[in-house]
Amino acid sequence: MKKISFISIFLIVFSIFGVKAQNDANAVKIIESIINLSKTNAVKTNFIFAVKSSTTGNQTLKGDFTMKGRKFIFNTADMNVFFDGKTQWAYREDLNEVTITNPTEKELTETNPMAILSAYKAKSTIKMVKSAGSMYVIQLTPKDAKSDVKKIIVNVNKSNNYPLSLQLTDKKGTISTLTLTQFKANQKVADSEFSFNKNKYKDVDVNDLR
DSSP: OHHHHHTGGGTTBSOOOOOOTTSOHHHHHHHHHHHHTTSSSEEEEEEEEEEEETTTEEEEEEEEEEEETTEEEEEESSEEEEEOSSOEEEEETTTTEEEEEOOOHHHHTTTOGGGBTBTTSTTEEEEEEEEETTEEEEEEEESOTTOSEEEEEEEEETTTOOEEEEEEEETTOOEEEEEEEEEEEEEOOOGGGGSOOGGGSTTOEEEEOO
16 A cells, blocks of 8 residues: 555645634635535546655656545556445556445545545645746644654635645655646536446455455
């Protein structure tokens, strides 16, 4: 599950909870509109995830994901992950193996790309740092000085409030950037699509860890 953990630093982004007086009201409203995008219908997007670190060097991961409420599908070149709200299936094409788990809430924040804004709204100051041209730039700064996260920058398309990119800087100086392309909201996706269909994978090995 290394590929999933590789993006876990970003899977804190889409579920922010409360608003404090010191926050920028317009910035908070925009962040909340992003969170609400997938509550009824699905959102789909391609992504590029890049990490710059003085200790591990530069790394890049490409793929796409679909999210509808708590459900999601996450695809990279060598892994497909399905989550139906309770059960998660992680399929490795090179092994022709699917691993089945019932993940905890903490584990879900390490596998769900749309979870990135969720864990930091209540515990961050949210400010509009730029509103020019076709883009808003919003910064979330954790209030806890001991937080592992130093700041999160969210770039948002002004015309539709869709996220364009998210950049997270941790206390060690590692910069992780999630760039979203071909972002589509209001997509009709059947709930059954978020479950692994064994019939589509010939002779697949099943590793059931539930």
